[in-house]
Amino acid sequence: MPLSRLRVLLVDDDEDDYLILRGQLSDAGADAFHLDWTPEYDRALGSAVAGSYDVLLIDYRLGARTGFELFREATARGCQTPKILLTGQGDRAVDLEAMRLGFDDYLPKADLTPSVLDRTIRYAVERRRAVLEHAKIMEIAASREHLALLGEIAAGVAHEFRNPLHGVLNCVQILRSRIGNNPDLARWLDTQEEGLRRMDAIADRLLRLGRHELGPLLPSDMGKLIEDSLTLIRPRAEKEGISIRVERVVDLPAIPMDAQRVGEALLNLLTNALDACKRGDTVEVGILATPGEPGFATITVTDSGQGIAVDLQERLFEPFFTTKPIGKGSGLGLALVKRIAESHGGHVDLTSKAGQGTTVRMRLPLEVRLAPTNEARG
């Protein structure tokens, strides 16, 4: 089996031990291992923390220090490389302490043979890999759960929030009918109503984010939906000197969708695109067939705006993730777009290059293909 060479660091203050070990490792299979040696505690610690090796073989005696100290210090600094303790002679107490500390294995030098060494190293590396992979899977699962929970909490709060909010909005209407001709008071009421309506709109978005509400999927004209969405944002684009184009590569058949929700998704994408653009930039909406994925239509929104750094890209679809100033961004736009696409049985992805622009692709099935999440009534 062609394995990539494992990088092994031996930390041992005795060069003779290094020479013996080197001989044994090369007997075990010259191609399997790359062995480095250092007698220096600090260099070993640096390499351990930097993660430069696949496995560390650590002698118990390291001059004035011990292998245990190295283990503790490296682990405390986040080193996750598997560590195997070597000792001069079999010593039960050292063996137990090594196990307690969390060494991956323990080898008395007297017992070393090429095959024991080979197997111990490979098993330690493989076990560690499996543990790290498991931890990563658990982390992903936990963060999904966390997001779902967050959505539910947000929806719950939004729900509670809206009842009194609607009450206050009603009061504004009543006051309006009672103040007679008083332009000064009317202006105050206008300001008040505008703020309340904004709160209501936020609550509404939160509510829909946390629940999987989707109306009936009716065959709808995507081209017209795009035109409708563009009508809403054209005034802003014109004011800001951003040009808008529609590139229609195919004439799509009617697509089964909740047109109001898909329109909302489009509007979010277009708003994001405008937010990223400055005077002279372009936003292009494309309608394509999806070659790699028959049965799907692709809508792209591409802008020549500022783009976004790669290390942020995987977080953009998280609810509440925003790089915009307070009051400008809610961080709910892309989360909502994702939810809407997925509840139609479709999906979205985003590619972007900082300084060059961004493309978001939304794919929707041409036939009803509900996502499993949509079956659970929210």
Ligand SMILES: Nc1ncnc2c1ncn2[C@@H]1O[C@H](COP(=O)(O)OP(=O)(O)O)[C@@H](O)[C@H]1O
């Ligand atoms: N077209 C785009 N160009 C550059 N960055 C974008 C684009 N669309 C989204 N983003 C980034 O993704 C973040 C999240 O977007 P979104 O969920 O719509 O929330 P919001 O727009 O309220 O910040 C934005 O704050 C922005 O950093």
Ligand SMILES: [Mg+2]
């Ligand atoms: Mg947005």
